[in-house]
Amino acid sequence: MKRSLAILGFAVLLALSFVLPALAAQQELRWGGDTEGGAPYMFQDPKDTSRIIGYEVEIIEAIAKHLGRKPVFVQNGWDNLIPGLQRKLYDVAIDGLEITPEHKQEVNFSIPYYATFLQLAVRRDNKSIESLEDCRGKVVGTLKQAYSHQVLEEFGGIEIRLYEDEINAYSDLVNGRLDATLFDAPIAVFYAGFNPEIKFVGPEIGRMEYGIAVRKEDKELLKGINGAIVALRDSGELRKIYDRWNLWSPMMAKEFNDYRPRQADAVMFNEWAELQKPEFTFRDRMKRYAGFMPVLGRAALTTMKVSIVAMLLAMAFGFVLAVSRVFGPKPLSKLAVAYIETIRGTPVLIQLFFIFYGLPNIGIKLSPFVAGAVGLGLNYAAYEAENYRAGLISVPKAQMEGALALAMTRWQALRHVVIPQAFRLVLPPLTNDFISLLKDSSLVSVITMVDLTKAYGQLATTYYDYFGTGIIVAGIYLLLGLPFVRLARWAEGRLAKVGNMTRVEEETTEDLIASKDGIL
Amino acid sequence: MAPSNQPLIVVDNLCKSFEQGEVLNHISISIREGDLVSIIGPSGCGKSTFLRCLNCLEILDSGTISIAGVTVTRKSPKDPITDDLLEKAHLLRQEVGLVFQIFNLFPHKSVLENVILAPMVVKKESREQAEDNAVRLLKKVGLEDCIHRDPSTLSGGQKQRAAIARALAMNPKVMLYDEPTSALDPELVKEVLQVMRDLDAEGMTQIIVTHEMRFARKASDYIVFMDKGEIVEVDDGDILFTNPKNERTREFLRHFEGDAL
Numbered sequence: 001m002k003r004s005l006a007i008l009g010f011a012v013l014l015a016l017s018f019v020l021p022a023l024a025a026q027q028e029l030r031w032g033g034d035t036e037g038g039a040p041y042m043f044q045d046p047k048d049t050s051r052i053i054g055y056e057v058e059i060i061e062a063i064a065k066h067l068g069r070k071p072v073f074v075q076n077g078w079d080n081l082i083p084g085l086q087r088k089l090y091d092v093a094i095d096g097l098e099i100t101p102e103h104k105q106e107v108n109f110s111i112p113y114y115a116t117f118l119q120l121a122v123r124r125d126n127k128s129i130e131s132l133e134d135c136r137g138k139v140v141g142t143l144k145q146a147y148s149h150q151v152l153e154e155f156g157g158i159e160i161r162l163y164e165d166e167i168n169a170y171s172d173l174v175n176g177r178l179d180a181t182l183f184d185a186p187i188a189v190f191y192a193g194f195n196p197e198i199k200f201v202g203p204e205i206g207r208m209e210y211g212i213a214v215r216k217e218d219k220e221l222l223k224g225i226n227g228a229i230v231a232l233r234d235s236g237e238l239r240k241i242y243d244r245w246n247l248w249s250p251m252m253a254k255e256f257n258d259y260r261p262r263q264a265d266a267v268m269f270n271e272w273a274e275l276q277k278p279e280f281t282f283r284d285r286m287k288r289y290a291g292f293m294p295v296l297g298r299a300a301l302t303t304m305k306v307s308i309v310a311m312l313l314a315m316a317f318g319f320v321l322a323v324s325r326v327f328g329p330k331p332l333s334k335l336a337v338a339y340i341e342t343i344r345g346t347p348v349l350i351q352l353f354f355i356f357y358g359l360p361n362i363g364i365k366l367s368p369f370v371a372g373a374v375g376l377g378l379n380y381a382a383y384e385a386e387n388y389r390a391g392l393i394s395v396p397k398a399q400m401e402g403a404l405a406l407a408m409t410r411w412q413a414l415r416h417v418v419i420p421q422a423f424r425l426v427l428p429p430l431t432n433d434f435i436s437l438l439k440d441s442s443l444v445s446v447i448t449m450v451d452l453t454k455a456y457g458q459l460a461t462t463y464y465d466y467f468g469t470g471i472i473v474a475g476i477y478l479l480l481g482l483p484f485v486r487l488a489r490w491a492e493g494r495l496a497k498v499g500n501m502t503r504v505e506e507e508t509t510e511d512l513i514a515s516k517d518g519i520l
Numbered sequence: 521m522a523p524s525n526q527p528l529i530v531v532d533n534l535c536k537s538f539e540q541g542e543v544l545n546h547i548s549i550s551i552r553e554g555d556l557v558s559i560i561g562p563s564g565c566g567k568s569t570f571l572r573c574l575n576c577l578e579i580l581d582s583g584t585i586s587i588a589g590v591t592v593t594r595k596s597p598k599d600p601i602t603d604d605l606l607e608k609a610h611l612l613r614q615e616v617g618l619v620f621q622i623f624n625l626f627p628h629k630s631v632l633e634n635v636i637l638a639p640m641v642v643k644k645e646s647r648e649q650a651e652d653n654a655v656r657l658l659k660k661v662g663l664e665d666c667i668h669r670d671p672s673t674l675s676g677g678q679k680q681r682a683a684i685a686r687a688l689a690m691n692p693k694v695m696l697y698d699e700p701t702s703a704l705d706p707e708l709v710k711e712v713l714q715v716m717r718d719l720d721a722e723g724m725t726q727i728i729v730t731h732e733m734r735f736a737r738k739a740s741d742y743i744v745f746m747d748k749g750e751i752v753e754v755d756d757g758d759i760l761f762t763n764p765k766n767e768r769t770r771e772f773l774r775h776f777e778g779d780a781l
Binding site: 398399401402403404405406407408409412416417420421424 | 575577610613614617618620622624625626627628637638641642686687690
């Protein structure tokens, strides 16, 4: 028995030794995209939020398969897909990226894999707008940094409102804040096409081509991807993907020179359409929200981890800054002041961008987590330093003198007498700052991390539901912060005693100084 | 009061100025081991600054202070305060205990912890050793019942006695008191002064800046009268109070005629 087990074990090891290198040998194709971009591009599968689906996902996976590489998805904000590519977070970027002259200056693009146009949409009861021409003097919403934005601007005379996402734009159209919207046709079909209060008007506007972005230096990869697109087009595989998502159009027929009838059922489109039906019971809704929990739980963990590490860093470095500023020699003190003023005087968002996308230029490349924690930590350190400073100078000078008179060194006096008293005074504002940091940590989504706020955006676009999801996410933030609020209360209660006493002694000092008219 | 022999403290031409002007003007004095000396004088005469200079809480501008073999000296206020000077000042502080008018007890520590902190931190004594010593000293100043209390719960007199025990825990050769009873209610003054009397009986060298004229006269070996940054007169208490040599001393003592003396 023992012997046969040993043989079996050996056999398994032998088998693994063949399989493992083979697995490892398969090169990865790391691709960047933003799942907050929504349907039909890429979004969380409503049936299983741990999976991402979308026609772009299917395309890049088909290309990877053609190249014999293993596709690995890397999340990044849509605005930052190209900086992220240059920073080598991934090998290629794909997410409805338009091939524009501006983009081409930064990166290379594959041949277009999809071509589409812009679709104007108005409220059902609107009779006055039938074309872009009629939009002059009216308010039109669109996506920021997109081709549609550029078209509206060049057209002129239109009041443009820019949005981060399509859902809010379309809901503003319905509730009358906008007169019209201009979006890429796939977005319009998926997000407004099912809304009975919205209608599409006018002809196809403009022409835009989506390409896969590749770094300038990766010539071989670009060649391979172009080859894959041609092969997948000719084999009809791309056509099938577009049919499944109901994205085939006369423009695409012309582009691919493919005038055959539908090659596949629009299964993916129909699934999406099913979700848009208004009959949706309270129970269904609750079930859906329960399904959010793994995603939101993971995101909350990220938020918490980044916040705690950043806060620890802020507390430690802020302490060094405060002690340098209050007790350090002049040059060091000035340096600390300069740091504090610079950091407090510039937006933390810019600091994060600088650390994540700027520093690689001088060879410092940090992982998203480290960059996020360090960026927020260094920022908050400036605020904590000022908290500590307030604490340190609120400890009466007599305490320092009392310690020095006992032959303690300056450092010993600080460490054993001044700092412990200052820390008690500083604890409540420190707690306050942590709660504030917890919320500011949502900024890490700009450097590819999926924190609670980012997850909110992703789920909301997937389910077209900013309201219910918003309440849940706000509730989670509240829950994360609550223990620290309690801690602050408890600390304040405990500190009241010591605080009072310090104050009494201070008054005594002042009285005595006032009573002495001389220099003593 | 111990028999006098070698001077324990020698001050020579000590000068100190602040931005507002000169505070100590060429002070010279010798004090023998075991002496109890009171310093009196009008507000602003420089007596507290003198005490703070002796403990090096204020670094002197020029002159020499020598206490128990440690000498701190500086030629002129233009001389930089060197590390060597600061090191000497630190050594000197270990020989000199200073008690403040407002006690300066550490509010975040119990009475016992106040007393053991410096011996443990500065002299690296073990906790047991420091605590044994602290309990002995707290008994001596009559605080055996207050060992584990917070300073905030003590009366003024108890606070000042705890502060004295804390200074004694460093085993100093000299004790300095800067108006130790001025912040106390009248009925609490006695218990603090009694502690100083007891220490005098044990032979401790003590310098007290005080407004307690009766105590100065009765308990001190001699009294130093200061005015405008100078030592005006040094004499036995009875002589100084009844027959002062200097007009400025006479002028000052006129305020205290009757009740206080």
